[in-house]
Amino acid sequence: MKTDDLISALAADSVAEPPLTHGLALRLGLALAACIISVGMVLGFRTDLGSAVLAPLSALRFVLTLGLFAVGLRMMLVVARPEGADLLRYTPLTAIAVLAGAAVVWALTTTPPGGVPMAVQGKTMVWCLTMIPLLSVLPVTVLLLVLRRGATSRPRLAGAMAGLAGSAGAAATYALHCTEDSPLFYVTWYGLAMAVVTLAAAWIGGRVLR
Amino acid sequence: MTEDHDDWAQLLRAGKGGDARAYGAFLRKVTPVIRGIVRNRGRSLGEATCEDIVQEVLLAVHLKRHTWLEEAPVRPWLYAITRNKVVDAFRARGRRIDMPIEDFSDHLAADPVADPTEAADMRRMIGLLDHRSAEVVRRIGIEGCSVAETGRHLMMTEGAVRVALHRAFKRLAALRERHLE
Numbered sequence: 319m320k321t322d323d324l325i326s327a328l329a330a331d332s333v334a335e336p337p338l339t340h341g342l343a344l345r346l347g348l349a350l351a352a353c354i355i356s357v358g359m360v361l362g363f364r365t366d367l368g369s370a371v372l373a374p375l376s377a378l379r380f381v382l383t384l385g386l387f388a389v390g391l392r393m394m395l396v397v398a399r400p401e402g403a404d405l406l407r408y409t410p411l412t413a414i415a416v417l418a419g420a421a422v423v424w425a426l427t428t429t430p431p432g433g434v435p436m437a438v439q440g441k442t443m444v445w446c447l448t449m450i451p452l453l454s455v456l457p458v459t460v461l462l463l464v465l466r467r468g469a470t471s472r473p474r475l476a477g478a479m480a481g482l483a484g485s486a487g488a489a490a491t492y493a494l495h496c497t498e499d500s501p502l503f504y505v506t507w508y509g510l511a512m513a514v515v516t517l518a519a520a521w522i523g524g525r526v527l528r
Numbered sequence: 529m530t531e532d533h534d535d536w537a538q539l540l541r542a543g544k545g546g547d548a549r550a551y552g553a554f555l556r557k558v559t560p561v562i563r564g565i566v567r568n569r570g571r572s573l574g575e576a577t578c579e580d581i582v583q584e585v586l587l588a589v590h591l592k593r594h595t596w597l598e599e600a601p602v603r604p605w606l607y608a609i610t611r612n613k614v615v616d617a618f619r620a621r622g623r624r625i626d627m628p629i630e631d632f633s634d635h636l637a638a639d640p641v642a643d644p645t646e647a648a649d650m651r652r653m654i655g656l657l658d659h660r661s662a663e664v665v666r667r668i669g670i671e672g673c674s675v676a677e678t679g680r681h682l683m684m685t686e687g688a689v690r691v692a693l694h695r696a697f698k699r700l701a702a703l704r705e706r707h708l709e
Contacts, residue, residue, distance in 0.1 A: 319650040319669065321559060324583050327669030328590045329552030333694035334544055335594040399595045400608035469592035471612050528616070528705070 338398055338468050342460075346391075346487070349456040353491040356453065361445070361495040376499040378421055383490035383508065385414045390483030394461060397476045398468030418509070421501035429502065440503040442496065450489050450511035458484030458519050465527055477523015478516050485515035536602040544593060555586060562586070562610050569614055573621065579647035581617045584704060585610050591701055620707075653703050654696075661696040664689055 357363070370376040389410045396402040429437050440446075461480035470476040489508045498504060536554060543551025559582065566581045573581075588609050596605045654662050663682060667673040673681070679689045 319583070319647060319654065321563075321579060321583055321586070321647065322556075323669040323672075324586060324650060325552060325555045325559065326672060327665050327693070328555060328586060328697070329543075329548050330668045330675055331590070331690070331693045331697055332546055332548060333690055334546070335591075337594055337597075399597070399600075399605065400592070400612060401600075401604040404604070404608075467594075469588070469595045469609060469612075471608050 335467065338395060338464055342464060345460045346457060349460045350487050350491060352456055353453045353488055354494065357449075357491050357495050361449070361492075363494045364497045366497075367494060370497075370499070373499070375421075375501065378417075378501065379493045379496075379499075379504045379508070380490055382414060382418055382421075382505075383486045383493060385417075386411075386486035386512070387483050387490060389414060390479050390486055391461075394465070394476060394479035394483055397472055397479055398465050398470050400469045400471050402470065403472045403475065418501070418505050422505050425501040429500070434502065437500045437502040438506055440498040440500070440507070442498055443503075443507050446492065446496065446498075446507045447511050449495075450485060450492050450508065451515050453488035453492055454481070454485040454512075454515045457487045458515060460484070462519065462522060462526065465523065468527075470523075470527055473527035474520045474524040476527055478520035480523065481516035481519025482512065484519070485512040488515075536606075537598075540593070540596065540602055541598055544596075544598070555589070558589070558606060559586065562606075565607075565610055566614055570618070576647060577617075577621075580649040581614060583647050583650050584617060585613045587697060587701055587704070588613050591697060649704075649707075650700070653700050653707070656703055657696055657699060660684075661692055661699065664692045665696050665700075668693060 364370060371380065393406060393411070396405055399405075425437070426434065458481055461484050462477065465476050465480055468476070489512055492508075493504075496504070536557060539550045539554035539557065543554050562585050563578070563582050566578045566585070567575075570578050570581060589606065592609060596602065654665055657665070660682065664678055667678045667681065668675065675686050675689050675693075678684070679686045682689070684692070
């Protein structure tokens with residue numbers, strides 16, 4: 319087939335795909351709503367949720383997870399474009415990491431030395447490490463499907479951003495249940511759960527986003 | 529040069545808005561540039577294979593045009609797609625290629641290469657489509673029929689022809705990917 323003939327045929331195809339963000343808010347909203355409902359039904363919301371959101375140390379968990387959700391989502395939408403990898407800015411991500419690090423340092427200095435291992439370990443580590451990845455499945459799938467319609471130049475990085483944003487959103491919904499208020503706990507275990515999901519999504523991205 | 533690229537953005541914008549003439553003009557303008565890049569990188573592959581890659585790039589540009597943001601410049605977007613497809617094509621042929629994007633300087637890219645040889649891959653891929661889809665692509669592309677004429681010929685409504693054409697391109701891209709693996 320001559321290239322000019324191909325061009326004529328391509329020009330005749332007027333069916334245009336909608337932009338990548340089309341329907342994203344709705345789908346992601348539904349996925350996160352499903353997470354919230356699961357957390358409420360399976361685990362139950364923490365009874366002191368109202369006051370927990372207002373206590374700085376406990377609220378920081380929502381700030382960190384929702385911050386990572388927003389930053390990860392934004393980075394994913396940039397890297398979903400062919401030229402996006404060159405436009406990525408890592409400063410917001412670094413800022414959140416620094417904030418998490420600062421919370422850990424602050425907790426280390428205020429927790430009595432003998433209490434640090436206990437504060438890190440908490441009582442619900444296994445639940446946390448199980449539930450956050452499970453809750454991530456739906457939002458991460460929604461985001462990977464968006465990336466399928468995109469044209470990333472960096473499949474693994476794009477997958478990782480989908481994993482980060484999706485698992486951070488899931489972690490924020492898990493936090494509606496979780497009563498472990500020490501940064502030593504949530505930075506460690508939320509962080510580990512999200513890292514696992516991010517790596518898995520990067521691997522999937524490398525395979526399905528070529 | 530800058531004027532030229534504004535022109536691209538304008539044409540592509542109009543094309544995305546449904547102006548088939550502007551869109552065709554856009555594709556015809558960028559094709560020599562894509563061909564220049566591909567031939568420059570893939571000289572060792574021969575002209576026919578290069579043209580196969582050019583067509584692959586055009587198909588990707590077409591199917592992924594919704595990833596171009598109207599406020600963003602066209603050139604980095606187009607070059608990134610071209611680079612990705614060239615790298616894929618080389619990988620499929622068992623060669624590795626490093627293509628830093630800075631290398632796509634204008635004098636390379638804008639060097640128009642005329643008289644392309646006929647490419648073979650696309651025809652083979654079209655042969656793998658179901659009969660009706662293949663017929664739609666052939667009539668509109670090779671015979672230069674309009675959507676309406678094609679519809680009359682194949683006893684399809686215009687809308688059905690449009691959908692069939694779009695699906696055919698998506699299918700071609702998918703076949704291409706599988707073929708490359």
